[in-house]
Amino acid sequence: MRVQPTIITRGRIYLAPLGTDGAADNNYWLCVSNNIRNPRLDEFIAVRMTSTRKPQLSTWVSLTSQDKPWVSVACDDLGPIWKDQVIKDAGALSAPAMRKVEQALLRVLGIESPRLR
Numbered sequence: 635m636r637v638q639p640t641i642i643t644r645g646r647i648y649l650a651p652l653g654t655d656g657a658a659d660n661n662y663w664l665c666v667s668n669n670i671r672n673p674r675l676d677e678f679i680a681v682r683m684t685s686t687r688k689p690q691l692s693t694w695v696s697l698t699s700q701d702k703p704w705v706s707v708a709c710d711d712l713g714p715i716w717k718d719q720v721i722k723d724a725g726a727l728s729a730p731a732m733r734k735v736e737q738a739l740l741r742v743l744g745i746e747s748p749r750l751r
Contacts, residue, residue: 642672642717645732647683647704647724650715662724663715664707666739677714681707681735693742695734701727709738 642648644665651660663680665672672678684706688694693710704727727735 642678642720643726644669644672645729646726648680648715649721649724650719652713652715660721662704664727664735665715666712666735676718677716679712680715681709681739682711683707693738695731695738697727697731701731707731707735707738709735710742712739712742 642665644667647662647664649660649662652663662683664683665678665680667679683704685703686705687696688706688708690696691710693708695707695709697704697706707727
């Protein structure tokens with residue numbers, strides 16, 4: 635059963651499949667699109683959450699115990715999630731973790747920043 639959240643919000647984690655073909659597995663996704671965009675479109679931009687350790691990459695964010703049960707964020711696994719495919723809201727990522735996600739997204743997009751060097 636799909637339970638569409640009232641408002642999709644940056645920094646919150648949502649359970650949803652990737653794609654609309656019905657065969658996709660459900661995954662947890664962190665909303666990274668901005669809160670001005672989110673209510674105006676039918677989809678939001680998200681990155682995949684993981685509950686297992688992954689290789690050290692500058693585009694992956696390792697999380698602390700503050701963000702359990704999540705272990706990492708795959709910021710290079712970026713894409714649209716349709717709002718009507720959201721199954722549930724699974725809470726929010728901590729503010730320090732979101733700052734790390736923001737830096738990883740800059741790397742994913744190839745945006746140079748003096749803070750990244």
